[in-house]
Amino acid sequence: SAVVLLVLAAALGLAVALGLLLRAPVDRFCAASHNQTGFLCDDRVTCILASQVCNRVSNCRNGEDEQEKLCGDLPRSLPGYLVFSCSNPSSWVYADQRCNGLNDCGDCSDEMGTLAACPPCGSGWWSCRPVLYEYCSCIPRWLCRDGVQHCLSWSDEYIC
DSSP, X not given: OHHHHXXXXXXXXXXXXXXXXXXXXXXXXXXXXXXXXXXXXXXXXXXXXXXXXXXXXXXXXXXXXXXHHHHTTTTTTSOGGGEEEOXXXXXXXXXXXXXXXXXXXXXXXXXXXXHHOOOSOOTTEEESOBSSTTBSSEEEGGGXXXXXXXXXXXXHHHTO
């Protein structure tokens, strides 16, 4: 009977431990395509871009990326790793929009400066001071020599 009690106690302990593991919060940080910040779905395999969370489209099989507790009070309801705060305190963008070459904050704080900490222009980009606010310090190389001024210095038409 002592052996039976030990087996029952072990089974009960295992059941309690498994129950606690199932209720443990899921760490949802993951690296999505091109090593960008992502959100891990419940299946623990699917990793979606941060900007696909709370976009009114269920990108996770169970819709956990659109749940009210996650999307109810943006950006405060989002985990911090999904959010980049622009230099304007009332503005924010999703973390995968930082250093993507586009002026998502409207003031280039997501592309330039110490907050963003972006690397220099990559091989697909040309470094210059853009004419339009769409870009901040680099323009896509496919815009070079297209007959349209994209850089203040015209370097996109004569040097790039």
